[in-house]
Amino acid sequence: MEEIIEREQEFVVLVGCQFDTDDERFDYSLEELKSLVETAQGVVVGTITQKRQKVEPSTYIGRGKVDELIALLEETSAELVVFNDELSPSQIRNVHTRTGKTVIDRTQLILDIFASRAQSREGKLQVELAQLSYLLPRLAGQGLALSRQGGGIGSKGPGETQLESDRRHIRRRMDEIKHQLEAVVGHRQRYRERRKRNEELQVAIVGYTNAGKSTLLNRLAKADTLEENQLFATLDPTTRQCSLESGMKVLLSDTVGFIQDLPTTLVAAFRSTLEELQGADLLLHVVDSSNADYVQHEQTVNKLIHELDAQGIPQLIVYNKSDQQVVPFVPSNEDDSIEMSALDDDDIAELKRAMEEKLMEQMSEYHVHIQSNEGKLLSRCKETTLVQSQEWNEDKEWYDVYGYVLERTAIGQELLNRMKVEGL
Incomplete structure (x- = not known):
């Protein structure tokens, strides 16, 4: 205390x-x-x-x-x-x-x-690695305080020994952390692969620090992530399931906030966490529209997305905090964006519809007949595809199902093959 x-x-x-x-x-x-x-x-x-x-x-x-x-x-x-x-x-x-x-x-x-915000073991290791990377080249200046050192014979005092000892200790600790993080990265990669096999679509929430990413995650997925009006309130990534308007389920991942001139040591240390972006099917780029420097924030995040090789992933810009705007707001991107407040239920519903439209751009249209005894397949369609309509045919005793599905998924292959067989 x-x-x-x-x-x-x-x-x-x-x-x-x-x-x-x-x-x-x-x-x-x-x-x-x-x-x-x-x-x-x-x-x-x-x-x-x-x-x-x-x-x-x-x-x-x-x-x-x-x-x-x-x-x-x-x-x-x-x-x-x-x-x-x-x-x-x-x-x-x-x-x-x-x-x-x-x-x-x-x-x-x-x-x-x-360092003060990291809660998970992975977060603490990543921060420590960044701190040691920052400290290592700065040890030389501290070594002078340990002992007077010169260039002649007999002028090297114990400070030189201590300096080299400190460097060896730091490098050894950095190697230990990297080894531990490799195991975490491997676990995270296996988890991502399992999500792909389970046909779950991944939506990553990115944005400048304090743009309202955690609030948006909580409203979309009814989660309980920490919400604070502070920079870097959320450090450890959080993933929650969210149901869209059609009933389709997607996984939402909240990521660490970006900031102007984010230290390169941090970007390097958190690369394993930020790689969640690379496996996403859609990026929700949250921008604080009430901030006077929102354009700079948007450009900073886009620059870091490019550095992480995630610029090819479809992006929906969410101009958040529309209820707090104090100056006339002009969106930088009107085509792939939505202006809203995360605290407004109607806006959240509108955002879910916009997410469906962006995901639909990557999908293929399908129309299949699902028999009355194929309840499991019908349920999979509702949860893993964007069902547009579902009508019961009394004469044929099947469901006419129209929707959109990702071709690369198992359900996508199954539905598209069924269309060929049925000649639809």
Whole structure:
């Protein structure tokens, strides 16, 4: 309990450098950094900004700004400095030396949030791997504090030994984690293959952090995933079954939220989890339409989808939080999108119909006769295909069933072969 209280009392000063002319985007990036700090239980008490043509190699910001930072830290009694960019080990060390305060960058802050939010064994392993990947190249700067080192004979103190020992320990631990994750990845792959054999369609929910993905999953599948108005409220992936308007059942997977400048170490560590996207039949790309920077959010997510080689999967853009819009909203994509609120039951029903239409684009039309004693086949049709109509024929004593089915599934092959036999 004492540790939580201490973190809640932690005062933070933000530091940002603007290298382009887009003031609006820079201001939003700082607001996002502030939200990240608040998610990590910090309190922002001051902000230092500077416009520069390029990064100052030694301290990231200019000498005068460092002096301004020192004065602000003394004035606010802040103990932590957070930079809105990824710093080099020497930059962190130099700013720490000048200020005497703890210095971290945006990447380390996001890693810290992920570490506090991970619940599953897989999530914890993935975060630890990302943290160690981030720490390994930064050990050199810490080694100088262990012992004075020089280039001549007899000048290598115990710090060199400790540094190499730390590196070996980290590399060994990273190898252990990768080995453990391989077993998890194998289990996840077998689970995906089993879902395919069971003819279950997979719909992955993706989007920027805090866009409302977990809320949407809960409303669609009547699940109980954590919902919070915070960045990265959901870290561990969740899969639930959802019934569409026609009665067809699909599997919904909630994924970790994306963010601008998401650390590459995190993308690499969470690749096994994010590979759920690659096996999906449809992506629900959730965008917070009430956020002024929704276009940038949408582009960031699309970029990461492309990096994960999932750009070829059909995508339905869900412009969420329409009930919270404060400015006129213009969708970036009007053809494959829906504007809605996850809290509105009518909107949820409309979304399910839109999902059916997108899935239908990948399917083949079928028309079969199902005998009265083939109840199991009729039930499979209702749950694994998009049944458009089902009529009982009194004279023939069979059901005339019209619908759409994925050809690659077992039920798809069975129904399409039956059509050929019956000459339909």
